[in-house]
Amino acid sequence: MEDFFTYVALFSAALLLIWLLLYFYKRNLKKEKKAYSESRLKKQRTESGGIDFVRCPMCNTPLAQGEDMTSRVFRPMNTPDQRMTILGCPHCYPSVERGARRTCPVCRKDVPLDGYLIARLFNKEHNKKHVIITGCTLCYGPQKKQRE
Ligand SMILES: [Zn+2]
Ligand SMILES: [Zn+2]
Numbered sequence: 001m002e003d004f005f006t007y008v009a010l011f012s013a014a015l016l017l018i019w020l021l022l023y024f025y026k027r028n029l030k031k032e033k034k035a036y037s038e039s040r041l042k043k044q045r046t047e048s049g050g051i052d053f054v055r056c057p058m059c060n061t062p063l064a065q066g067e068d069m070t071s072r073v074f075r076p077m078n079t080p081d082q083r084m085t086i087l088g089c090p091h092c093y094p095s096v097e098r099g100a101r102r103t104c105p106v107c108r109k110d111v112p113l114d115g116y117l118i119a120r121l122f123n124k125e126h127n128k129k130h131v132i133i134t135g136c137t138l139c140y141g142p143q144k145k146q147r148e
Contacts, residue, residue: 040064056089057133058117059100063089070094073121084131086117104136111136 041062042054053062056069063069070087091097094113102111111117115137122130134140 037064042067056092057086057105057119058088058102058111059092059096060103061089061091061097061100067091071119080123082121082123084119084121086119086133088116104139105133106135107139109136109138111138 041064043051044054046052055062067090069089070093072085072087074083074085076082087093088102092100092102096102096113102113102115103109104111104117117133117136118140119131119133122132124130
């Protein structure tokens with residue numbers, strides 16, 4: 001009978017060990033996954049010299065490699081500044097992800113799905129591009145432009 005109890009005790013100890021190993025393994029895996037998805041996020045140098053994530057100007061979601069904004073650039077291509085419209089990133093266009101909100105960085109209003117942001121794209125030397133958001137269809141629409 002004593003042998004049986006020793007066996008049960010050993011067995012449960014082994015089970016506990018396996019469970020603990022699995023627990024730490026899973027926890028580690030989760031950490032690695034998070035670090036991996038974070039390392040895939042695009043980064044840019046800010047004007048103050050720091051490193052920041054590249055975020056969607058519309059919904060502020062950090063963008064990963066391969067996630068590009070849906071935008072249109074208008075011709076001519078060789079001028080120093082071009083008109084550009086930004087429809088959104090994969091998180092907010094063509095459908096809005098849960099938790100994401102399409103807001104205009106200029107007027108802070110919600111931009112509808114058929115609306116877009118209007119920006120000026122400056123082609124700088126060394127192929128560097130600089131984008132300045134001038135507004136959205138609500139605050140910088142065609143009506144306002146005609147008035148100017
Ligand atoms: Zn977005
Ligand atoms: Zn706006």
